[in-house]
Amino acid sequence: MTTPAILLFGNANVDLVLGEIDGWPAVGTETMVERSETRPGGSAGNMALALSGIGVPHLFIGSTGDDANGAWLRSQFDPRFCKWIIDGGDTTVTVGIVHRGGDRVFFTTPGHLQAARIADLLKALPPAPHDRAVATIAGGFLMPDIAAGTARLLWELSALGWRTAIDPGWPPSSWDDKTRTIMAQWLGLADYALLNAEEIKGFTGIEPHEHAAAAVAGMLKQSQALVLKMGPEGARAYRGGETFAVQAPEVRVIDTVGAGDTFNAAFLAALVEGADLHAALSSGVETAARAISTFPRRYDAG
Template identity: 35%
Template sequence: MPETRSRPFDLLVVGDANPDVVLGPVPRDLVYGQREQLVERADLVLGGSAAITACGAARLGLRVAFAGRVGDDPAGAFVRTALAARGVDTSALTTDPELATPLTAVLTHGADRAILTAPGCLAATGPQDVPDALIAGVRHVHAGSFFLMPRLARALAAVFARARELGATTSLDTNDDPSGRWDRELLDPVLKVTDQLLPNAAEARALAPDAEGVAGAAAALARRGPGLVVVKNGAEGALAHDGSRLSTASAVPVEPLDTVGAGDSFDAGFLAAVLRGLALPDALAVACACGSLSARGRGGTAAQPTWDEAVGCAPVNRTTNSGSSAWPT
């Protein structure tokens, strides 16, 4: 395997980036008929699962690059500026000359939320937006929002296979599938070249509908190819399954202000821990801390923790083999 420690970037994140307008609390039953309704708060923040993960990883001290697509519009400029301000390299963030930047409205109601997205240029995001030279310069490639980008989804197995050829490890967070199909034929080739699959509990159950419970879904998914399935399970913490063994970690108790992007911050914490050489139980603990602590602020990136903050809230073994992956390909 090619040496990776001296590469320019620790992590390449591939996927979605867009502004989020977070509104709430919103009544459960919205009133139509052109009635104006007031909410307590609205925030314009950086959104997109991949973008939030990239920012969280940079906050944790990783050298992070982002590959994706935005429109040639004010929303795209907002995204580019927000990523760069958080230390993420955006030289591979393509500007689409015709299609608009995706936009998302997040309507919050207590701990629940509805998410409305206009996909814009997400449908045009594809393998052409992931330069081979950039893949060769990273230790790990992570992709988010698999089902929102069908062109990229169809090519992601080849992108991941190329990353592995060049010595990088891989991970995927599918996120939700708005179509409700959870296309196994599309996903399974990607799972065979994925080192870590990172769904939440609802997504894991949807991806493995015949399995019993969250742990059963994780085990079933692990048997389909990924080296490890890590499931975010809200207040229950997280669990991981490698096809034969189950590991668990508890959530870090916080008073949540906004849970938007908490799962993406979990992803960032897990990847940062793995790339620092932490063992699986410690990586899960750090990831849970990152997910919980991110809920202290509004939007997905405002309260993402530093490495010291995350480790300070997680019971980890601080003697690690820094810079080596815990799960080599």
């Protein structure tokens, strides 16, 4: 079987999404919400689901626990595009609380993500099928051993002909000196850094996000690109001294959980097909807008 041109590594977990609420209720009270949805999630998991939703072949190498949640989670993905590593123990669960207007907060159990091993990924690396192929590492900060080995993984992927992308997510320990050092190392190795506005402000300690992005773009080589995801403001990309921007369409937001991951999937799929940065940004923004405004969630324009 020919290796697909999009390779994914990272976190998949069970998501329980609840909402909407206005602010936080007082401790000890009970709050009724309009809807709930149990669905597969995680940064890499959401990317894989979006790629399947828009009909793009890919290879997702991920893990679950060996419990009932793990079996259910694996069943939600297209088996043609997945290679699963099953670890002993509970599968990670994330509860996402959606606030009115689309903002959200997450609570995540450690589960199988704490057991994920970089060695399992390193021995599963295929060569890139062509020079536009992209390998992405997503949600790495939630997996300690993966985070510790991500620099080596990026190097090995590049040696096998892959362009590389990172979307590390928000570090559970927040942006301390250690996580900033790790992130700077990853930025030096990845071809594409996929960050949202809060992450880039947290990493740099700079406000507003436009100034933070300019600072990070200045750290990159001419061939590297920073992609800044700004929610309702759209997305920007910075590469080689140039800036590309795409506005988001106005939509009725249902929930924004996984919006950035959906953007990543469509953005990278467009690049693999030969699109330039501006066209790839447009594809990512349009697909993410469709996903957050449909229930059940829809990715394609059909």
